[in-house]
Amino acid sequence: MKEILVIGSVALDTIASPFGYSKEILGGSATYFSISASFFVPVNLVATVGVDFPEGHKKTIRSFGVDLEGLETKEGKTFRWEGSYVKDMNCAETIETQLNVFAEFKPCLPKGYENSKYIFLANIDPDLQIFILKRFAGKRFIGCDSMNHWIKNKNRSLKNMIKRTSIIFLNDLEAKMLSGESNILKAGKYLLSLGPRFAVVKRGEYGAILFSKNFVFMAPAYLLEEVKDPTGAGDTFAGGFMGYLAKTDKINEKNMKNALLWGSVMASFTVQDFSINRFLKISRKDIEVRYKKFRQLISI
Amino acid sequence: MKEILVIGSVALDTIASPFGYSKEILGGSATYFSISASFFVPVNLVATVGVDFPEGHKKTIRSFGVDLEGLETKEGKTFRWEGSYVKDMNCAETIETQLNVFAEFKPCLPKGYENSKYIFLANIDPDLQIFILKRFAGKRFIGCDSMNHWIKNKNRSLKNMIKRTSIIFLNDLEAKMLSGESNILKAGKYLLSLGPRFAVVKRGEYGAILFSKNFVFMAPAYLLEEVKDPTGAGDTFAGGFMGYLAKTDKINEKNMKNALLWGSVMASFTVQDFSINRFLKISRKDIEVRYKKFRQLISI
Numbered sequence: 224m225k226e227i228l229v230i231g232s233v234a235l236d237t238i239a240s241p242f243g244y245s246k247e248i249l250g251g252s253a254t255y256f257s258i259s260a261s262f263f264v265p266v267n268l269v270a271t272v273g274v275d276f277p278e279g280h281k282k283t284i285r286s287f288g289v290d291l292e293g294l295e296t297k298e299g300k301t302f303r304w305e306g307s308y309v310k311d312m313n314c315a316e317t318i319e320t321q322l323n324v325f326a327e328f329k330p331c332l333p334k335g336y337e338n339s340k341y342i343f344l345a346n347i348d349p350d351l352q353i354f355i356l357k358r359f360a361g362k363r364f365i366g367c368d369s370m371n372h373w374i375k376n377k378n379r380s381l382k383n384m385i386k387r388t389s390i391i392f393l394n395d396l397e398a399k400m401l402s403g404e405s406n407i408l409k410a411g412k413y414l415l416s417l418g419p420r421f422a423v424v425k426r427g428e429y430g431a432i433l434f435s436k437n438f439v440f441m442a443p444a445y446l447l448e449e450v451k452d453p454t455g456a457g458d459t460f461a462g463g464f465m466g467y468l469a470k471t472d473k474i475n476e477k478n479m480k481n482a483l484l485w486g487s488v489m490a491s492f493t494v495q496d497f498s499i500n501r502f503l504k505i506s507r508k509d510i511e512v513r514y515k516k517f518r519q520l521i522s523i
Numbered sequence: 524m525k526e527i528l529v530i531g532s533v534a535l536d537t538i539a540s541p542f543g544y545s546k547e548i549l550g551g552s553a554t555y556f557s558i559s560a561s562f563f564v565p566v567n568l569v570a571t572v573g574v575d576f577p578e579g580h581k582k583t584i585r586s587f588g589v590d591l592e593g594l595e596t597k598e599g600k601t602f603r604w605e606g607s608y609v610k611d612m613n614c615a616e617t618i619e620t621q622l623n624v625f626a627e628f629k630p631c632l633p634k635g636y637e638n639s640k641y642i643f644l645a646n647i648d649p650d651l652q653i654f655i656l657k658r659f660a661g662k663r664f665i666g667c668d669s670m671n672h673w674i675k676n677k678n679r680s681l682k683n684m685i686k687r688t689s690i691i692f693l694n695d696l697e698a699k700m701l702s703g704e705s706n707i708l709k710a711g712k713y714l715l716s717l718g719p720r721f722a723v724v725k726r727g728e729y730g731a732i733l734f735s736k737n738f739v740f741m742a743p744a745y746l747l748e749e750v751k752d753p754t755g756a757g758d759t760f761a762g763g764f765m766g767y768l769a770k771t772d773k774i775n776e777k778n779m780k781n782a783l784l785w786g787s788v789m790a791s792f793t794v795q796d797f798s799i800n801r802f803l804k805i806s807r808k809d810i811e812v813r814y815k816k817f818r819q820l821i822s823i
Contacts, residue, residue, distance in 0.1 A: 408746045429729040441743040446708045480823045523780045
C-alpha cells in the first residue's frame with residue numbers, strides 16, 4: 224500500500240439541480256479525488272483556499288484521513304464555481320466561475336510529499352502541472368485530468384504534460400476535442416499516442432473505457448434510480464481508480480480493469496447527493512457491497 | 524435447436540449518411556432480424572411486399588437460409604422509408620415514409636409456421652401483433668418490438684400485446700416514453716411490470732441492459748472505428764439475441780446474458796455497411812471471432 228498525492232482545487236460550489244439548490248457547498252477536484260481515494264489509502268492534498276474557507280470543511284476533509292498540510296490558506300477569497308443541471312443532468316451549465324486565490328495557485332509541496340509514488344494532477348493549468356511534474360524524478364505512477372479550456376488555449380503545454388504522465392483521464396467530449404476524432408476508439412488510441420501508458424475515457428452514465436497498448440476494457444456505469452448532483456463524479460472516479468492502484472501497488476491488466484470498476488463504484492456514490500455528502504454516510508463495507516453488485520451486473 | 528418465426532416489414536430504404544447516399548436498398552425489420560438470426564437457426568419470415576420488389580432482394584434473403592413462403596407479394600408498391608443520419612449518426616431523421624402495401628398488411632401464416640416456439644413480432648401495429656399472438660397457443664418464447672408512434676397512438680393495445688410476450692426490446696427513448704420514467708432503471712422495471720419475463724433496453728452505441736425479476740445485466744456495445752449506417756441495428760440485435768436463444772433452446776440466466784452479447788455482436792456488423800451488405804461478406808467464423816473479442820473487451 225502506498226500513499227497518494229493529489230494537486231488540484233478545493234472550492235465552494237453553488238449547484239442547482241432538479242433536486243434542489245445548494246449554496247457554497249464543499250467542492251473542488253482535489254476534494255472529490257482525495258475523499259474518494261481515502262477509502263483505499265492515505266491521501267495528501269495540495270491546493271489553495273482563501274481566508275473565507277470554512278474551518279468546518281477542512282475538518283470534514285480531514286475526517287477522511289486526508290492530510291491537509293499542503294492546503295495553503297491565502298489572503299483573499301476561495302475559488303467559487305456555480306453550475307446548473309436543471310436543463311441537463313449530464314452536462315453542467317456554468318453560471319459563474321470566480322477563480323479568486325486559485326488564479327495565483329503555485330503548488331508548494333510539504334516535505335515528504337515528493338516521495339509519493341502515486342500522484343494525481345487534477346484539472347489545472349497544464350503549465351502548472353508540468354511545474355509540479357518536474358519535482359518528481361524516478362519511477363512514479365502519475366495520473367492527470369484536463370478540460371476543454373486548456374485543450375483550446377494551452378494545447379502545446381497540455382500535450383507536453385500528458386507525455387510525462389502514466390494515465391490520462393478525460394471525458395468523451397474532451398477526448399474527441401483533443402484528438403480531433405469523432406470516434407471514441409480513435410480518440411482513445413490518439414491519447415495513447417501522446418505518450419501515457421493508459422488512457423481512460425469517461426462517458427458519464429454510460430460508463431468508461433480503458434485504453435492501453437495491449438488491451439482495451441469497457442464497463443457501463445453502475446445503474447442508479449436517482450442522481451441528485453453529478454458534480455465531482457469524474458474526480459471521484461479518478462480517486463477510486465488511483466486509490467485502488469495505490470492500495471494494490473501493482474500495475475497489471477487485472478488491477479487496471481478492477482481500478483476502473485472501483486472508480487465507477489465511487490462515482491456512483493458521489494452523484495447520489497450534493498457535494499461529498501454521500502461519503503459522510505457510507506463505510507468501506509457499503510462500497511464493497513456495491514462493488515460486488517456491480518460485478519454481478521456486468522458478469523455473465 | 525429450434526426455428527424462429529419473424530413477422531415484420533420488408534422494405535426499400537433510401538439512406539443518407541456521412542458515408543454516402545443509397546437509394547432503395549434492401550431494408551425492413553423482418554429483413555434485418557431474419558438475416559441476423561439465420562446465422563444461428565433456420566428462420567421463417569412473414570411480411571408483405573409490392574410487385575415492384577426486386578427478385579434479386581428475395582434471392583439475397585433466401586441465400587441466408589431464410590424461408591420466404593410467408594412473404595406475400597401484393598398488387599401495389601413496396602413499403603419505402605427514407606432517412607438521414609447526416610446530422611446525427613445516433614438518430615435517424617425520417618425524410619419520408621410510404622407505407623404502400625404495408626398499410627394493408629394482414630399477416631398470413633403458411634402451414635407449419637404456427638408450430639414455431641420462438642417468435643419475434645417486429646415493430647408493427649400492436650393490434651396486428653395481438654392478432655398474430657392469438658394464433659399461438661401453448662408454451663412459446665415470444666419477443667416484440669415497438670416504436671414511439673404506437674406508444675402514443677395505440678398505448679392500450681400495445682400494453683395488452685406486451686403482457687402476452689416473453690421479452691420486449693425497446694430503445695432507451697421508447698422505454699422512457701412508454702414508462703413515463705426519465706430513469707432507465709425505473710423504466711426497465713416498469714416494462715417488467717407490464718408482464719413479460721424479460722425486457723431489453725437498447726442504448727445504441729452505449730450498449731444494452733437486460734432486465735428480469737431475478738437479475739439485471741448490462742453490457743456496452745462493441746467498439747467500432749467506423750459506423751456507416753445504423754439502420755436496422757435494433758432488429759439485427761434482436762435477431763442475434765433470439766437466434767442464440769433458439770439455438771440453445773434453454774431460457775436461463777447465462778443464456779439470456781450471452782444472447783445479449785450475441786445480439787450486440789450481430790448489430791456491430793450491420794452498422795459497418797449500408798443495408799445488410801456486411802452480412803454478405805462475413806461467415807459464422809467472423810462472428811465467433813468478434814464475439815470472443817467482445818468478451819475480452821468486457822471481461823476482467
